[in-house]
Amino acid sequence: MIQANSIAKSFSGKKIIENLSLEVKDEEILSLLGPNGCGKTTLLNIISGLMRQDRGHIYINGVLVSGVVGTRNVNVKPSDRKIGYVFQTISLFPHMHIEDNVAYGLKALHLSTQEVKKRTENLLDFVGLRDYARFYPSQLSGGQKQRVALARSLATEPQVLLLDEPVSTVDPQLREPFRLELKNYLQALKMTVIYVTHNLSEAFIMSDRIAVMGNGAIEQVGSKTEIFDKPSSSYVAKFLGINAIKGKAIKNLGEVMEIEANRIQLLASAVPDLIGRNVIVTIKPDDIFLSKSSASGFSSETSNIIEGTITELVQMRSNTQVTVDTGFIVKARLPLNLVKSESWSIGDKVYVYFSADSLNVFAENSS
């Protein structure tokens, strides 16, 4: 288990991390997801002990490794924290053979030569690189180097593992298979892992839970479905590519409530507490349907039907992202063939449909 409590860190007056708390459960793979420069790597460096926080405490498996308690100033050395750390830049020792890279941490443990050799071989077997023992890092591909870095970080039998964007150094066309390979390794290890990435789909593939980071703090932590279905702030929604609309909850209509957003009435599942408050409404692009006709089988009692104008069409690999201006902007994701058969183009009038229960509503000031 990793606990970071109320961490703060500034660099020359600029706050990088501010009052950040995070808990990673035993044997859990938690993705730390956020844009570049939001402080993800700084947090890993603080947890690992390579950097000291200005404030706050770090616990590894319940043991305080960094922080001030009363008059005691605890700061356990990085190598004594039982943490494996795979850096974004891979950073293998370029002047050492692969086996010496892997054995580096083992030699610090003062084990017998035979024990070091045996454990090194086991680790190289684990990542499938036994045949490359006498190679230098420069002779390996990006994915192979990353596997060596993983094996090297595991050598000292750490209790937790920190991975900083491990896929980013792999050739783009090989990233997909490497992700799956890495996932298999991580599942086999049954370790507590923080997996840093700025890539949404990678976070979904790799992890049990996701922590979305922004502005130096954790914005939201939850299971993949929680994060995606119920983003708790407009920042999280926007980062995940989910529509976030400002509005005000007007009145309760029983099962649903009425929300006004830019003078347009929306229906959402009723949350009585929110009536009369300013709210943020989030809608996933996949929950939005578009049609040229106003009759589509959606009930106006439990669904929203709004007229709008297409302002942008972006063709992706497997779908098309359609942006519609209805008074507020919504993005919908539609199958490629649908967009083709309907022959939509920019400037067309369309009807936007989404059911009341697909909306996630929360009070604005809570974000």
Next chain:
Amino acid sequence: MQKILKRTRGGSLSDKFILVILGLIVLTYFLFVAIPIVGIFLKIEPNQVSAQLRNSAVINAIELSLFTSGSATLIAFVLAVPTGYFMATRDFHGKAILDTIMDLPILLPPAVAGIVLLYAFAPRGLLGPIFNRLGIIIPGTTIAVIIAECFVASPFLLRASKTGFERMDKDIINSAKMLSGSRLRVFFTVALPLALNAVISGTIETWARAMGEFGATLMFAGNLPGITQTMPIAIYVLLYSNPLGGVMLAIILIIISFSILIVVRLLEQKSLRIQK
């Protein structure tokens, strides 16, 4: 099409003229540097070499220079390489000022280096009383030669090793720190090997500078044969008593400098290859 080709191949008359002028400039400069250096090899005949190598003044100067420059380089290594690592990996207040002061001896005129050392180490200088109490007098001794050479030459090693350590990938050092709690082990097994080419070429430059040191040594240590008369000083002195001995020493220094340049070039090429 043919017309264009003709013009590009031949070039205009003024182009040709400029090319000739450029050729003359290059040739003049090349001869200006090469003639004196190659010329001195013609001043001594092969059968005179062995006689000069048995001349005690020549031999003493060679031995003294090798001993003092070797010692100065060794001391510089022990002082400058760890300092270079410290300066490259740590930030602290006043670092820029310290950095500049440490570089200063590179630019100081040798006579200035000599006088500052004299005022620091002479019996009535800044540090003199301390050495007096220990019964040590520095100026005019072999130790003074070593101090002068180290003072003037060690900044080359500091500068080179600092640059070498600054170029290291910080994550590589951090990886080592995650795996090994010993700073010494991280330094010797990872940091030093990563900066090795820079450290080696810095060491060689320092040694070359120490071998060639003249002004500061003459002022601070003097000109005592066998004690402070290093090769450059002996060249100057022998010019009036035994010119061939001076020529012999000069030739040896030229050969050493030439070999050093070749070694440094090879190291630079090697480190370029590794970076690729």
